[in-house]
Amino acid sequence: MLTSLYLDRASAIHRLHPVVKLFGLFVVFWSVFWVDRPLALVPIAVLLILAAQVAGAWPNFYAFRWFLILMIPPTMIEWMAVYRQGPPLIDFWFIHLSGAALRYGFGKGLRLAELLAASILFLSTTTVEDFSQSLINLRIPYRVAFAMSLAFRLVPLFMDSALTVVQAQRLRGYDFDQGNVFERLRRYVPAMIPVFMGALRRVNNMAMALEARGFGAGVRPTNLSAYSMTRRDVVACALLIVIGTVYFLLYLYGYGAVTP
């Protein structure tokens, strides 16, 4: 059972200040937002691969391999259908497929995969506590930051209970895969109700345990994370700012677009 993506290592990326890592995640989201062209997305992909190598995050990428790969084709097809510019390779009835549409669709798919990869990388190198601490450093209220970090912990628990519930109902002869998409969604109700009720119970227990351990006392909770801004963090920030700026410039001067 996958409970946390965090890999307990001491790589250069692990040792970066969590706020810098959060900023890095933001810069990836920011950069890919400005460009559609696959070629322009390649440098980000290369950077992510390098970072994964440095952080030793391959086990997590391996676990998500199918998500990363399968994310591209559907997105590609979807966007190809919408994109109508450029000289057509195929022009039949409602299908208008140009070289540009292919590149555009692939870019959209690659972009999504990169976003997922960056998130995996972030969670592989940052503990939940550091994540919420970095949110607190960014002036987000403690309760909100803690709730977000708790959500990460709850997801695997709920997934686990959902899996058990589906098994329990299958044993009673229930067929989840019958009928069209809507029919199938409706058929998941017998699984959703126990998961939901169980979640409510569990969350209530958690809330009680949290209060009993002093959560929400008036004082400002002690920051235990041992990070302080070092020269390495400053350099990393500078690099990230350069990357973000370059991508914005690519957009501004039109190099990021698929068709000029």
Add this chain to the structure above:
Amino acid sequence: MSATPASFAPAAALERVTFSYRDSASRALCEIDFVLRPGEMVGIMGASGAGKSTLVKCLNRLVPAFEDGDFSGRVTVAGASSDDRPVSDLAATVGMVFQDFEAQLFSTNAGLEVAFGLQQAGLPREEIIARIGPALEAVGLGGFESRDPTTLSGGEKQRLAIAAVLAMRPRIIVFDEPTTDLDPEGRAEVLELIQSLRGQGLSLILIDHDAEALRACDRVLLMRDGAIIAEACPEQIMPRVADLESAGVRPPDLNRAWATLGLEPHPRDLATAERYLRERLGERLAATDNAARDARPIAPDRNLLTVSALRFAYSTAAPAIEDVNLTIAAGEFVAIVGRNGSGKTTLAKLIAGLLTPAAGVIRLDGRDRHELSALEAAQAVGYVFQNPDHQIFAATVEDEVAFGPQNFKLAPDEVSRRVAEVLAAVDLTALRSRDPFLLSKGERQRLAVAGILALRPRLLILDEPTTGLDYREQRRMMTLIEELNRSGIAIVIITHTPWLIADYARRVVLMRRGRIRFDGSVSEFFADEDLLKLASFRPPEINLLARRLGLDALNVQQFVTAIRALRSRDPAA
């Protein structure tokens, strides 16, 4: 405890505390007066809903600050009234360890888990770091600082929760059924740890519905319907077998045997009990023939289940099931035991068809599992999950039971016939149109069994069917299972509860690291010291006593019969 209460300010006191939960007609606590002295260890026992948890939650103001309801009375903690104080304010004084150990750990590693409460209190960083090591050390988890709590065993998780409480240096620690969800090994670990915390000036409160666990307390409260109906030292309260039973608590085996035999005084422990009987029965004990016999012979007529050379592994890890061979005949009653993670549930899921074996064959009624249709398989073997809430979803009890038969497209009149029949069997007919979510845990557990029974399986596998139930509900559940067994359904239960095996099972299968290490009669299993150690399993106390005396008895009933037989040999006894 010999100190006069007057010489100490109480660690905590409840005065005429009354509480009723919102939307509940009855009172959860009625006019409770309770004083907790410094350094004292108090046990609280009672059935589910007797008010045990509600009482202790008053100490750190979870009641009424967290739980909604009507509260009256006065609570004093460490000399100060706790009125209107937030729960978090009391966290440093009253620590609480809950039954649900998954829900009380929030952190990425054990060190941060211990630090959590200290961070909330705003303690200086250096102070927090200095406290982590010793707290982990105190619960036997030294060096676990960077371990992910999710990778710990149940007992270790619960000990980590205790470390987190200890680090806060509270004056009072409350343990609210801390061992209910643990295997025997974890249970022993945690109870031992709680004992080791005594004599450090800490006041401890331990809630358990097994009286045996509370025998080491200074004082024991017996609760019923929101009131404290008895309060005394264990030596005085445990002999009141009838009172305990009527309050839904399982009396210790020794006291039950003594009460049934009309013996006085009741023994404090195993050694006293042995000495007592040796003095009274003397050489008559030596004269007993100690030939092993099983009072309840098995009459296998045909094999319902044959498992051969079974192998299974989750992902690429070490196999969870390896070379398992098992045969279960019609009418059998088998208990599968073993530590958590030994492969019990995995084996059950393989038999139920929820997992696919990597190698080996599972035959049901002589036919390979693969060849059976879903309905045929469901009629051959039924599997009841540990947590009934994993399957209950319908709006009424009736609909919940009808769900299975309807899925298999049985005719409506057949469905309603089965629903009626099954509800009568599990004694839920009166509640047939109720909302399942409003039933008690014991009723929900019986409903889950009913849902499976409606498919009429010939073999029923129940995964820890009594976990989290109080004694009365456990008995009721087991009586139901015994009746099903008598009606011809073969039973396999996965369980950790020794007395339950002694009272009901006829055969024990011990699993360890995915393999079957023992398969034989209950008495053989209880007599094999090496095996018991391997499984961290302790037979019921009465069986230990019987064997020390050279008698053959698995449970209280058999013990009483054996002693009566001995007495009748010589009328002078």
